[in-house]
Amino acid sequence: MKFMIIRKADKDTEAGMMPTEQLVTDMLKYNEEMIKAGVMFDGMGLQPSVKGARIQFKDGKPTVIDGPFAESKELIAGFTLIQVKSREEALEWVKRWPPIDGDGNVVLELRQIYEAEDFGAEFTPEIRKQEELLRDSAISRDTNASR
Known part of the structure; x- marks a missing residue:
């Protein structure tokens, strides 16, 4: 089973604040543990929405809306892709997310990926x-x- 761990955006990620050295170290350790366990196959941080765009289709015609976007709680700051045996195993990995992130106040979302x-x-x-x-x-x- 494949899952995406979605790191929700917050005021700091939307402001383009770079992570502290300690957070980078903790995230690398967390990612390394998942890679060694054979469950992580990708992951990346995303730039703030000010550098992004939304493309909305109406009657098949696209309209481009440049960022930033007001509701940061609806945005994502990054993602990790994992492959595990069960939803429970995925949740166990998510619970190990470095607590230093977001000063201990981070929102993560776990979503299963469709497979063939x-x-x-x-x-x-x-x-x-x-x-x-x-x-x-x-x-x-x-x-x-x-x-």
Whole structure:
């Protein structure tokens, strides 16, 4: 089972405040524990919404709304992707989040990620193969871009 741990934004993340050295150290330790346990496969922090945009579609036509966005409690500051055996295991990892983050007042959200088998018969073998090829291509491109 794959899950996304969503770190909700707050006034500090939206102000672009960088984490303290201690928080960076604690987060690296937390991430390292998950990687060594074989559960973490990605994670990143996000820049403040002032650097972002929302794209809203109405009748199929996009409208771009530049940030910042007023409701920081609805925004995310970062995410971690994990793969575990159960929701309970995912929750156990979330509970180990470094308590120094947000001065001990951080909101995290845990969301399960859809996987191919969740889609049922509509996800035909042909569609599954095409999706796997696209995913492999995207991973390959990301790996090559990082070099």
